Amino acid sequence: MSDDFIYLDYAASTPVDPRVTRLMLECHESGFANPSSNHVAGRKSRAMIDNAAAQLAALLNVDPETLIWTSGATESDNLAIAGAARHRAHRGKHLVTLMTEHKAVTDVFGMLEKEGFEVTWLTPDESGHLDPAVFAAALRADTQLASIMYVNNETGVMQDIASLGGICREHGVLFHVDAAQAVGKIAIDLQALPVDLLSLTGHKFYGPKGIGALYVADRPDCHIEPILFGGGQQRQIRPGTLPADLIAGLGLAADIAASCLEADFAHLAALRRTLWRGIRDVEGVLINGDIDAGFPGILNVSVANVEGESLLLELEPLCVATGSACNSTNQEPSYVLRALGRSDLLAQSAIRFSLGRPTSESEVEFAARRYRDGVARLRDLAPEAAA
Ligand SMILES: Cc1ncc(COP(=O)(O)O)c(C=O)c1O
Incomplete structure (x- = not known):
């Protein structure tokens, strides 16, 4: 190499897949216009983004409308956790997570503790797994959100997301999964998995850095509040002009990953x-x-x-x-x-x-x-x- x-x-x-680099260069030149602009050039950028959303949606088996573009998994984690916790705070202020999560998760929970939320920090067993029974025992009547990562970035340990998500559904708890190390590497079918919010990032699966996404399930009780303010883009949840070239690159990386x-x-x-x-x-x-x-x-x-x-x-x-x-x-x-x-x-x-x-x-x-x-x-x- x-x-x-x-x-x-x-x-x-x-590294970025060379096919992705080539596509991004093309999009950089032809997709520079603001995708929110209602003219021919803007519509070109919009079409590139729509195509990428369809590619990523196919990898995860979701509706493209459920995907929100972000700057990466750090932002997706922040948006999912802070956005969901704050939106549901009137119902209860208890949250659950694992001590071995990435800092993009643990630091958000730390911030929410300062805002008055109560966080239960679960410990995995010595092989790194979270026992679903330990998880179930931590959920309370006032628990609103749990966040457990899919694949651990340091050890590669995979959690039993299907069981943990099932437990959340039984208890009416929103379930966020940091899948930064999983998307594009293991098969994820979000029609089959009981997951409400899922974070991902392009640069872990041969796509570009600085672009990621958050999946937000299309369910009435699965709302999140924005953490950034400044425009109505992306259903008022995440403002900012979308980078068509980076998004197109992520989309192609997802498409390539799906095939291999x-x-x-x-x-x-x-x-x-x-x-x-x-x-x-x-x-x-x-x-x-x-x-x-x-x-x-x-x-x-x-x-x-x-x-x-x-x-x-x-x-x-x-x-x-x-x-x-x-x-x-x-x-x-x-x-x-x-x-x-x-x-x-x-x-x-x-x-x-x-x-x-x-x-x-x-x-x-x-x-x-x-x-x-x-x-x-x-x-x-x-x-x-x-x-
Ligand atoms: C599990 C996990 N979550 C979140 C992140 C942050 O991702 P990004 O670099 O896209 O912000 C990483 C990156 O190392 C990660 O491994």
């Missing part, structure tokens, strides 16, 4: 097996998450008596992550791994390998060798730490 690095950080961001979901999944599963086989004999190595279940594009491992940031340097030219990329300026041990019961030291040694459509067997074999050698070298340099 590149001469000077091997990219294994697809959970942080994916199964092949991608099988490819990633084979690669992850090779990677794990290559490193599982390293003394003291542990998987964070669940190798037998979950999204196969992520392998997160900790190792005893080795420090993650030093290991990251040893691993170059591999591009991998320690903890979450969104937290890379923060040297604290990952709160996600701490919630799985990992010690500070083990959490700090974590390396997240995340694989993608372009990843090859030889790249993961190289990565495994590099990991083994890197751990051995660090232990040689500081044998007393390894003792």
Whole structure:
């Protein structure tokens, strides 16, 4: 892919598919007009957006009218959670979420706590799963909203969204799912899944950055309030001039993903097996998450008596992550791994390998060798730490 690095950080961001880049360039030139403008050029931009909405809607099996364009999953999460909680506040102020959610979710709940909402923060088991019985027990008569992610960005652990959503329906609780790491990677049928609000972002499935969407179910009790103000676009829920080129790119990325979901999944599963086989004999190595279940594009491992940031340097030219990329300026041990019961030291040694459509067997074999050698070298340099 590149001469000077091997990219294994697809959970942080994916390269844009060249077909998507080509389409976006075309749209950049011919779809520059404001899609709200009622003239020929505006209608051209509008048509590109409508086409993309149909492509994304087909991937999720929803009506295109239920999709709201946003700047990415951070905005979608903020809009869904703050917008739904505030809209339903007169009915009750209790909300439920999981401690291992992305910051784009946890920080919104933190803000809502300051506004007077009460949040129950659930802990997953040590493999990262949320037990539906634990979830059901947390719901109360005044619970209005629950938010649980589909695929965890650090560990790849997948939650049982069908069961959790079913429980929400039984209790009349709105259910939001952060699916930033799931859309375009696993099959999601929103006619079959009991989900009310779902966040996604283009740059995790070979589309552009800076564009995402929020699915809002077409049900009378599923309203959200805007969090941005400034115009009537997108049914008064999300104002702002829509970028036809970025949206067209996301639409095509969704279309491409729909055609290769199964092949991608099988490819990633084979690669992850090779990677794990290559490193599982390293003394003291542990998987964070669940190798037998979950999204196969992520392998997160900790190792005893080795420090993650030093290991990251040893691993170059591999591009991998320690903890979450969104937290890379923060040297604290990952709160996600701490919630799985990992010690500070083990959490700090974590390396997240995340694989993608372009990843090859030889790249993961190289990565495994590099990991083994890197751990051995660090232990040689500081044998007393390894003792
Ligand atoms: C699970 C999850 N939610 C939300 C986000 C934020 O997405 P975006 O970068 O599109 O704002 C990410 C990105 O890392 C993510 O992995």
